Amino acid sequence: DWGYGVEDGPSLWHQNYPIAKGSRQSPIDILPQTASHDPSLGPIALKYDQCTSINIANNGHSVVVEFEDSDDRSVIQGGPLDNPYRLKQFHFHWGGKGCRGSEHTVEGHSYASELHLVHWNAVKYETFGEAATAPDGLAVLGIFLEGSVTDFKSFNPKCLLPSSLHYWTYLGSLTTPPLHESVTWIVLKEPIAVSEKQMSKFRMLLFTGEEEDQRMRMENNFRPPQPLKGRKVRSSN
Ligand SMILES: Cc1cc(C(C)C)[n+](CCc2cnc[nH]2)c(C(C)C)c1
Numbered sequence: 001d002w003g004y005g006v007e008d009g010p011s012l013w014h015q016n017y018p019i020a021k022g023s024r025q026s027p028i029d030i031l032p033q034t035a036s037h038d039p040s041l042g043p044i045a046l047k048y049d050q051c052t053s054i055n056i057a058n059n060g061h062s063v064v065v066e067f068e069d070s071d072d073r074s075v076i077q078g079g080p081l082d083n084p085y086r087l088k089q090f091h092f093h094w095g096g097k098g099c100r101g102s103e104h105t106v107e108g109h110s111y112a113s114e115l116h117l118v119h120w121n122a123v124k125y126e127t128f129g130e131a132a133t134a135p136d137g138l139a140v141l142g143i144f145l146e147g148s149v150t151d152f153k154s155f156n157p158k159c160l161l162p163s164s165l166h167y168w169t170y171l172g173s174l175t176t177p178p179l180h181e182s183v184t185w186i187v188l189k190e191p192i193a194v195s196e197k198q199m200s201k202f203r204m205l206l207f208t209g210e211e212e213d214q215r216m217r218m219e220n221n222f223r224p225p226q227p228l229k230g231r232k233v234r235s236s237n
Pocket residue numbers: 059061062064089090091116118132173174175176177
């Protein structure tokens with residue numbers, strides 16, 4: 001019912017999902033100069049050592065790596081978060097070519113791709129599904145990928161992190177339907193390098209059209225920036 005094409009893309013999502021015009025929609029264009037530095041914002045802490053990946057799948061909209069989330073073995077905490085959020089899965093957004101592809105932009109600048117590490121508040125909610133509809137239910141760590149000659153070795157989230165964990169944070173939403181306004185976004189300032197070869201592998205992934213035979217190229221699976229509507233973007237030190 002929704003996609004990234006001309007007939008079903010982001011500009012039409014509001015017809016079936018009115019919250020698309022809500023007050024905390026994502027992604028946004030981040031303006032570093034207007035982000036308010038908040039000294040009370042501590043560092044984020046990532047505990048991914050025991051992370052247990054379950055599978056990698058093409059869910060028709062993205063390539064997703066799922067994790068075991070029956071306990072707090074892999075969590076993100078600190079920063080803007082009041083308690084630990086459990087790692088559920090990570091996935092990517094990317095463009096058809098060149099440097100467009102990320103969901104968040106920085107002063108209008110897009111990156112080739114954006115990695116989302118999705119976590120949920122298992123302290124307050126019973127299930128991921130329940131958390132996904134709650135205003136403090138999810139915490140998504142966004143990491144920009146920019147094309148470069150180096151390769152990244154594996155999908156272990158630990159080695160996918162840049163050297164600096166400085167971040168911007170703001171209250172937002174899922175970036176595809178149902179567009180729930182349930183996400184505390186933590187976007188790292190420093191991108192990681194990914195090779196053109198890796199990018200081309202994303203682009204070769206096909207995603208199913210309405211009819212199974214309609215194999216469309218999975219690319220440009222990103223939503224454009226949404227109005228800030230008075231929200232404050234805070235910056236870690
Ligand atoms: C693996 C995954 C895929 C998707 C979309 C791309 C269908 N979504 C829905 C929208 C979204 C993707 N990235 C930010 N929001 C999620 C949510 C639950 C975080 C996870």
